[in-house]
Amino acid sequence: MLKLYTTPGTANCRSFSPFAYKAEALLALSGADYTLEYLTDFSNMPNGKVPVLQDGERLIADSELIKAYLTQRFALDVDRTLTPEQQSIGHAFRVMLEDRTYWAGVYSRFIDPAGEHFLMNTMLGGAPEEMRAAIAAAMRENVRQEIHGHGIGRHSQAQIYAFAQADIEALLGYMGDNAFFFGSKPTGIDATIAGLFANWLVNSFDSALSDYLNTRPQIADYVQRFEQVVFGNN
Structure with a gap:
């Protein structure tokens, strides 16, 4: 197994x-x-x-x-029905989401002060309380170096979130009224999209990213639909 x-x-x-x-x-x-x-x-x-x-x-x-x-x-074949053009489009969107959009979510949890409580009490909730501050500080510094090296961390907080919003708008604009990215059934790109959206939606703190997501209820609907189809969640 x-x-x-x-x-x-x-x-x-x-x-x-x-x-x-x-x-x-x-x-x-x-x-x-x-x-x-x-x-x-x-x-x-x-x-x-x-x-x-x-x-x-x-x-x-x-x-x-x-x-x-x-x-x-x-024989994972979720992309078997996609045309070469669709496969290229899915690849391009995946790279955008994983190599740029993703970092806004990381920033919101580790660098944005609004994410402090979530980091300390949810993400590190299983760690001994007396160790959480030190663990969080080490994680935060590691993230700070990573996003600086990536380049996105050299921008202001407002610009980082603006990049993410522009990416998500492009994604939603392409999807339109589709249940999933390419139609009625999930394909490989949907696993990327759902993983990002599910993580952002669970952030229980106010940030520009969370505020933006709340203006797009179709995002939560999409994640719920994906969970039902892929994992059988009700």
Whole structure:
């Protein structure tokens, strides 16, 4: 049986990592049997991150490499009906979401002061109380360096959120009234979209990103629909 190393979330979000959420969604869509192992220490994981898929002695790190492995090894075929043009469009939107839009969510939790309580009491709620401040400080500094190196962290808070809003508007504009990105059934790009949206919606604090999401109720509807179809959630 396959094992997915992931990170815990809450009752309303399967994982605090959009990429781990994506990997589990792809596993569910593949129909393969799998179990989950939740980690808070990633030091023994390839690349020091999750998700990581284990198949026997083999470890596959990175959600896109997991998708490729499931396609080759377990005949994951959610994209089989897509035209070459659609596959190109899905690839372009995925890269936009994962390489730029994603960082606004990271910023909201770790850098925006509004996310402090959520970080300390929800994301780190399982850690000993006397250790949370030190853990949060280390995580915050790591994120600060990452987003600075990426480049997006060199912008103002308002601009970072404006980038995300522009990306989401482009996404919603392309989807229109579709139930999922390309129509009535979820495909690979939907696993990315749902992982991001589910994580942003679970943020229980006020920020420009959360305020914006509240003006787009179709986002919550989309996540609920995805969860029902892929995971059987009511």
